[in-house]
Amino acid sequence: MNSKSNLQYQNLVGGFESMISKKYARLFSPSELKSVIYGDNHTFMISDLKPYVVYENGNRKLIQYFWQVLEEFTPKERNDFLFYVTSSHRPPIGGFQYLNPALRVKFSDSLPRTSLPEAGTCFNTLYVPNSYSLNDMREKIKTAISLNDGFFFA
Amino acid sequence: MEEIWREALKSEYSLFEETDKGEVIISSSSKEDPQTLNTFFQLGRILGKAVLLGLSLDVPFADFVYTKLLMRKPVEGDLKSLDPTLYKNLQWLQNYDGK
Numbered sequence: 077m078n079s080k081s082n083l084q085y086q087n088l089v090g091g092f093e094s095m096i097s098k099k100y101a102r103l104f105s106p107s108e109l110k111s112v113i114y115g116d117n118h119t120f121m122i123s124d125l126k127p128y129v130v131y132e133n134g135n136r137k138l139i140q141y142f143w144q145v146l147e148e149f150t151p152k153e154r155n156d157f158l159f160y161v162t163s164s165h166r167p168p169i170g171g172f173q174y175l176n177p178a179l180r181v182k183f184s185d186s187l188p189r190t191s192l193p194e195a196g197t198c199f200n201t202l203y204v205p206n207s208y209s210l211n212d213m214r215e216k217i218k219t220a221i222s223l224n225d226g227f228f229f230a
Numbered sequence: 231m232e233e234i235w236r237e238a239l240k241s242e243y244s245l246f247e248e249t250d251k252g253e254v255i256i257s258s259s260s261k262e263d264p265q266t267l268n269t270f271f272q273l274g275r276i277l278g279k280a281v282l283l284g285l286s287l288d289v290p291f292a293d294f295v296y297t298k299l300l301m302r303k304p305v306e307g308d309l310k311s312l313d314p315t316l317y318k319n320l321q322w323l324q325n326y327d328g329k
Contacts, residue, residue, distance in 0.1 A: 084262070084267065087267045088274040088299075090274060091270065091272055091277070094275055095275055095282060096278045101299070104300055106300055109281070109296045112286070113281065118290075165252070166290060169254070
């Protein structure tokens with residue numbers, strides 16, 4: 077585990093240690109250090125994602141419903157949503173403009189209104205029945221993303 | 231300080247790279263010349279300073295990086311965050327009962 081980039085890590089750690097002595101470092105656990113450096117309630121802003129989403133077969137109403145639902149999400153729901161569609165809990169470093177392919181919402185008339193939205197994570201695509209009401213959009217997206225084994229295909 | 235780190239993360243510098251999980255590790259193509267090593271050292275100092283000041287730097291390091299920073303002995307979870315495939319295969323070997 078240590079052979080690659082060893083010297084580089086040694087230097088990074090050396091610099092860190094020059095500021096935080098071993099005596100204090102010993103008081104932290106790695107997960108506590110992670111909370112300090114990164115925080116544990118991390119999520120992205122919907123406004124960061126919105127400009128980089130593409131749509132297929134949508135209309136203004138459906139797209140509006142979609143964003144209304146996403147704007148209501150808690151931080152956890154946002155992360156779950158991202159994971160559901162892209163298999164990643166985090167946006168790409170640098171922002172969603174680097175998400176490749178771009179996140180896509182495809183409104184489908186072949187998916188019945190009763191079904192949950194489906195994800196094609198290879199293509200960062202969410203398939204949403206175009207018969208959804210606002211309430212369907214809300215309930216079914218939330219349900220889908222909260223399931224750990226969602227309706228994946230491809 | 232956050233800006234320095236954000237700059238350092240840019241792929242053009244080949245200092246850090248992103249794992250499949252979207253976490254940050256030192257790039258396997260980073261150089262070992264004195265200038266690069268010094269850059270890592272300085273970045274480490276900035277990291278330490280930020281921790282002292284209670285500033286969150288927002289860099290999603292992989293778990294084993296935190297272990298290294300605290301100079302702990304690596305634990306099982308660290309290998310998992312470095313190389314999930316190797317970890318899975320080693321686990322399989324460990325659990326293999328020879329049948």
